[in-house]
Each structure stands twice: as structure tokens, then as C-alpha cells.
Amino acid sequence: MNAKPVNLTEALQSFTEVYSPRIVARMNDYDVRVAHARGEHVWHTHADTDEFFLVLDGRFDIALRDADGHEHTVVLYQGDTYVVPRGTEHKPSSPGGSILMFEPTGTLTTGDHHEGRIPAHVDSTTGHELS
Amino acid sequence: MNAKPVNLTEALQSFTEVYSPRIVARMNDYDVRVAHARGEHVWHTHADTDEFFLVLDGRFDIALRDADGHEHTVVLYQGDTYVVPRGTEHKPSSPGGSILMFEPTGTLTTGDHHEGRIPAHVDSTTGHELS
Numbered sequence: 665m666n667a668k669p670v671n672l673t674e675a676l677q678s679f680t681e682v683y684s685p686r687i688v689a690r691m692n693d694y695d696v697r698v699a700h701a702r703g704e705h706v707w708h709t710h711a712d713t714d715e716f717f718l719v720l721d722g723r724f725d726i727a728l729r730d731a732d733g734h735e736h737t738v739v740l741y742q743g744d745t746y747v748v749p750r751g752t753e754h755k756p757s758s759p760g761g762s763i764l765m766f767e768p769t770g771t772l773t774t775g776d777h778h779e780g781r782i783p784a785h786v787d788s789t790t791g792h793e794l795s
Numbered sequence: 796m797n798a799k800p801v802n803l804t805e806a807l808q809s810f811t812e813v814y815s816p817r818i819v820a821r822m823n824d825y826d827v828r829v830a831h832a833r834g835e836h837v838w839h840t841h842a843d844t845d846e847f848f849l850v851l852d853g854r855f856d857i858a859l860r861d862a863d864g865h866e867h868t869v870v871l872y873q874g875d876t877y878v879v880p881r882g883t884e885h886k887p888s889s890p891g892g893s894i895l896m897f898e899p900t901g902t903l904t905t906g907d908h909h910e911g912r913i914p915a916h917v918d919s920t921t922g923h924e925l926s
Contacts, residue, residue, distance in 0.1 A: 691845035
């Protein structure tokens with residue numbers, strides 16, 4: 665539970681790591697997380713949960729792969745929201761930006777399944793506390 | 796499910812009513828809603844759910860009443876987030892602003908219980924579709 669407000673800009677200024685979300689709020693059994701984005705994430709899937717994205721700054725792309733293996737990319741800018749449906753393979757990438765995510769507490773950044781090696785700049789985590 | 800991105804600024808520009816949330820995204824059994832705020836809301840309580848607020852623009856205050864009847868007000872500006880814990884009596888107010896909320900689908904803007912009459916400028920709703 666949040667006793668005090670948390671400002672998203674201040675939260676983002678408190679760390680520099682990319683693809684390493686910080687938990688800014690908890691509500692019910694969900695987390696609100698923010699992250700810096702830059703470079704390619706990894707193809708991954710959350711079998712049991714949708715994932716909500718809001719672009720806070722910059723640009724954030726989400727490549728999506730359908731059940732037939734066809735890929736397309738959703739290009740998002742500041743203020744854009746998008747929900748990746750559960751079970752959908754996706755790979756975020758960004759030339760630089762920051763995002764807010766809603767997802768169930770415990771959701772791993774690299775999903776239940778990911779493709780290939782996790783790049784060194786991608787943190788496989790359920791989110792870190794704000795420091 | 797969102798097939799297309801929804802931009803929060805465009806969503807807010809698509810309607811003018813205050814305290815009448817529009818649903819911009821659905822994820823799992825939760826809604827992401829946006830609303831314009833101006834004036835006094837009504838004291839109300841959500842017995843079974845926390846409620847997440849993010850101020851998108853302007854100022855948004857949340858008066859809170861504890862179990863002993865003591866009141867205090869959390870003052871929020873753009874980029875500030877706050878979670879009102881379940882079972883906590885609260886009354887939003889604003890000199891003008893807009894907010895994003897994250898809450899279970901079906902959550903009523905005026906809670907399971909509210910105090911007194913609902914003002915004419917407060918829409919008692921579970922959220923409207925974007926038009």
C-alpha cells in the first residue's frame with residue numbers, strides 16, 4: 665500500500681538501467697511498474713496474463729507474432745497505450761524511451777517462455793523496489 | 796482486447812464531461828480508464844478493491860477519512876501516482892485536471908457506498924466506451 669504519492673518522473677530519474685522495471689505502486693495483486701527502454705528486448709510470452717503498456721516518453725515498439733508465425737510491429741509514442749494479450753509472443757524494442765506497465769505481481773519481464781538467450785541489457789526480474 | 800493503440804491525449808479530447816470515465820484499455824479483468832476532473836466528487840468507499848490514480852494533467856486531490864473519522868488530503872500533480880486502499884473512505888476534488896485509473900472491471904465511480912447525494916456533475920458509472 666502506498667502511504668505517499670510517487671511521482672513517475674522522479675521514479676524514472678532514480679535509476680538508469682534499461683529494461684529493469686521499478687515497482688511504483690501496488691494495487692490488489694497487481695504492480696504498476698516503470699522502466700527505461702533502449703535496444704532490443706527478447707521474444708517472450710506471458711501464458712496467463714495480458715500486459716498493459718503506456719509510453720511515458722520517447723518511442724516504444726512492440727513486435728508481435730501470431731499463431732501462424734506472422735509478425736507485425738506496433739509503434740508507440742508518448743501517451744499511447746497498448747495491451748499485449750496473454751499467450752501472444754512479443755518483443756519490445758526502443759530507440760530510447762520510458763514506459764509504465766500494469767501486470768500481476770510476480771510477472772517476469774521475460775515471460776514464462778522466451779526465445780534464445782536473454783541479452784545482457786535485459787533484466788529478467790519481477791520488478792525491483794524503488795530505492 | 797486492444798487491437799490498436801489508444802492515445803491518452805486523444806481519448807481525453809474525445810469527450811468533455813467531468814467525473815465520467817472512459818475505458819481506454821482492458822487487461823485481464825481490469826479496466827484502464829481516463830477522466831476529466833473538476834469540482835468535488837462524493838465521499839465513497841470501494842469495499843473490495845484498491846484504486847490506482849495517475850494524474851495526467853492539472854491537479855487532483857484525494858481527501859481520505861480513516862477509521863477514526865480523521866481526514867487528510869493527498870494533493871497530486873501531473874505524474875503523481877497514488878493508491879487508495881480498499882475500504883478507505885475517500886473524496887476526490889480538483890480545480891481542473893485529468894486522471895488515469897486502474898481498477899477491476901465493473902468498479903463503480905461512486906463505490907459500494909457513498910455519503911449523501913451524488914452531485915449532478917458526478918457520473919455514477921462503471922465507465923463508458925470510447926466513442
